[in-house]
Amino acid sequence: MTTPRSPVSAGQPTLDEVARVAGVSRATASRAINGGQRVSARAQSAVDTAVRTLGYIPNPAARSLVTRRTDSIAVVVPEPDDRVFSDPFFAGTLRGVTRVLGERDIQLVLLLARPGASTARTLRYLTNRHVDGALVVSHHRDDRLAEHLADIGLPCVFGGRPWTGGDRVAYVDVDNVAGEREATEALIDRGCTRIGTIAGPADMTASEDRLAGWRQAMSTAGLAADAVEHGDFTEASGEAAARALMERHPDIDGLVVASDLMAAGALKVLAELGRRVPADIAVVGFDDLGVAERTSPALTTVRQPVDEMAERATRLLLERVDEPHSSRPMRVIIPPTLVRRASA
Numbered sequence: 607m608t609t610p611r612s613p614v615s616a617g618q619p620t621l622d623e624v625a626r627v628a629g630v631s632r633a634t635a636s637r638a639i640n641g642g643q644r645v646s647a648r649a650q651s652a653v654d655t656a657v658r659t660l661g662y663i664p665n666p667a668a669r670s671l672v673t674r675r676t677d678s679i680a681v682v683v684p685e686p687d688d689r690v691f692s693d694p695f696f697a698g699t700l701r702g703v704t705r706v707l708g709e710r711d712i713q714l715v716l717l718l719a720r721p722g723a724s725t726a727r728t729l730r731y732l733t734n735r736h737v738d739g740a741l742v743v744s745h746h747r748d749d750r751l752a753e754h755l756a757d758i759g760l761p762c763v764f765g766g767r768p769w770t771g772g773d774r775v776a777y778v779d780v781d782n783v784a785g786e787r788e789a790t791e792a793l794i795d796r797g798c799t800r801i802g803t804i805a806g807p808a809d810m811t812a813s814e815d816r817l818a819g820w821r822q823a824m825s826t827a828g829l830a831a832d833a834v835e836h837g838d839f840t841e842a843s844g845e846a847a848a849r850a851l852m853e854r855h856p857d858i859d860g861l862v863v864a865s866d867l868m869a870a871g872a873l874k875v876l877a878e879l880g881r882r883v884p885a886d887i888a889v890v891g892f893d894d895l896g897v898a899e900r901t902s903p904a905l906t907t908v909r910q911p912v913d914e915m916a917e918r919a920t921r922l923l924l925e926r927v928d929e930p931h932s933s934r935p936m937r938v939i940i941p942p943t944l945v946r947r948a949s950a
Contacts, residue, residue, distance in 0.1 A: 702916025
């Protein structure tokens, strides 16, 4: 009779020893450890007991050969490093992703896919299936990531509507058009008649959708929609855009800004120019990720629940990883909320 050795004995327990102690074949032991497919309840229980008794730790490489899984998910961010680590949008996204992956003991792999060689390297990495799936956030018109990932068949979900390939991949987004329309209507209801906007980068769908929402509200109210400047969602770009906007349109009495970081930059410029907020000019931002509560005055803004969106996108991605052939492209659109503070 074979006596199971103690987990503290010398040497790492092997799969053969697990099979011997459990009284099953090596193949059955392997299947039981790697998902339990085609294994009886009795054999599974015996293998589980042997694993605990021996202190057996599965070999990740061997496990991957059996399951064809890496137990890792990539978060792909086509942005410069400094923006990823300074923008609260990305912090909220990663928080939501890691919360869900932690429930399944799945590793997160962060890929910063800047334009050019970095994007090509990222696509090679994903094509070689070093991860089980990819969540793509903050994508741009020219990266064509949706089409590439759909072509290689890697399970993927996009945070935000892709420019192209949106009919082939799943995505989770906030209703950017409705959010910016409501922000503009709040200023119109306040009595503002000369409302400008600082939009985001023209090569991102979130920017274009928010700009469309502003234009819809302005058109419905019969107001001129010519006071437009673009930034890149950073505070510095908000400062530059606000300065240019106020030089061209000094009569502006309302300002809709496509992100809170850009709005924070705009508030600095308005203070320098001696424009009181909201007495002289009312300001509304977009995001509500902590920045809005710290500005002076506190910023009225459109809340997009980034943590919740990231969690839903990650759960949707894991569903597609688990059932890669049964999932149709899905679109989840989350309604935004206007949060009123002192700036409007």
